[in-house]
Amino acid sequence: MNRITGLFNVRYPIVQAGMIWCSGWELASAVSNAGGLGLIGSGSMYPDVLRDHIRKCKAGTDKPFGVNMPLIYPQMDEIVNIVIEEGVKIVFTSAGNPMKWTGLFHEHGIKVAHVIANVKFARKCEEAGVDAVVAEGFEAGGHNGMEETTTMTLIPMVREAITLPLIAAGGIATGRGMMAAMALGADGVQIGSRFVASAESSGHERFKQSVIRAADGDTALILKKVIPVRLIKNEFYHRVKELENRGASREELMELLGRGRAKLGMFEGDLGEGELEIGQISGLISEIKPAAEIVEEIIAEYDETRKELYERTF
């Protein structure tokens, strides 16, 4: 047992990131059944859809699972009520102030992890009394911090600043990546991109194929004047980039962005005009596999690496 497996009562300190359009109950329950911690990504769900996913997840696994919620969600009160009513025991919050909801969750016996991208917010998490911190580096897919601090540098700086259980996120897809995160001071890892390319991911098949095709340099962090997001460089990206290079305003960018770009890309499979959120580590992912196989592979490679590093001399 370590600080993460003990906290969430799971076998492995591997959290499957709660990702919009990709992580419904099928993926979350598959990861939890495999000994990790599966998360339902509520960010792309209407409240009633979330309730349905929670119920199906409960039916699909008798292991712990959680719900991820961006705190900027417009119907937060409703989402929070559903999570409490349905007896969810773990929530991962992001994109907001952990002070606001942590107390209420704790009153209902719900464990809270909060996602941050800098040391200042890691300290705020400690003040807010959350149970664990997810520190997410610049290489991560989807929404990201403004400071561009990478996993390699963020994890040891957060580790130095706070004592809470620490989950590393961003750039991790393998047992070697997990070992690197643990060496830097993490107690566990959160993995997104690798689970996008899983059989149980609800992302569109064309999106999954674009993830396994991606090589190094195929993603970029853009839209920093709106909200930074890492995605695959497709036609949509190039149009945003052109505007940005011309010094376009937030308003112009918002207009091009429009609504529903993420759904269009990741759920409906429009690889040209959709927003295809994925991390840099997609360059290392080459096959779509069942989530259970992914978890097993990561743990097996972690264990090999542990022995290899111990025996290795200069």
Next chain:
Amino acid sequence: MNRITGLFNVRYPIVQAGMIWCSGWELASAVSNAGGLGLIGSGSMYPDVLRDHIRKCKAGTDKPFGVNMPLIYPQMDEIVNIVIEEGVKIVFTSAGNPMKWTGLFHEHGIKVAHVIANVKFARKCEEAGVDAVVAEGFEAGGHNGMEETTTMTLIPMVREAITLPLIAAGGIATGRGMMAAMALGADGVQIGSRFVASAESSGHERFKQSVIRAADGDTALILKKVIPVRLIKNEFYHRVKELENRGASREELMELLGRGRAKLGMFEGDLGEGELEIGQISGLISEIKPAAEIVEEIIAEYDETRKELYERTF
């Protein structure tokens, strides 16, 4: 012995990055004497200054040391001749095509490592027949790649693509960071920022103090339309950033950049108007120490971490 210590005939697979204005013969010989591989950074030296540093370095250590050279240097022929004439046995090249000089260096029994920031150039290194590759992530200080690939994701992708001895750079300052790099598949590490903050670094004392004061988020990669460089966010940075946000052209940026900004900042200690090149990991560096102590600390922490990770269970 491993593939890096064997190649360079050093005790530890720790390379001190050849940095402009900071790594003269004092630093390089101190690191080599401590069992690492010290590099003289020729990028900020006139040819006759370089010759002087090489001679002093030979007098200062009987251990292997090398010279780092950006291949865009205007007087490359002269620099190459000096390195050959002075009997230097190791060169690290960067910012150019490794095809051009590797053959000549090899004719003179000189080992060549080349610095890259993406998989494509790692493959070119292999074709060029260099002896080792330095893969440098987005978090590194100074000049950097366009793709923004971080150390956490670049190292495993390069490891998968080529079989050459691999040195990880960017975001590494401690034994834990070194262990993370080794877990990701590196055979050794190149460390810059930590050695900037060494007693033997020829950087200005005010620059060194600004490095140990830096926290997470205090550096940024800018000037992507000219040549990407990571530096401390000072007044100069903010003026560049303002121009960039307005969509300024390469020419406008070149004009603001002017000449001698790096010397002004790092060597003359102008913290406002100078270019203060340093990596993100500066946020973890809090003390100026002798180079030998830095090497010893890194190795001691690496060894502790090795045991800790081996014994750690979930």
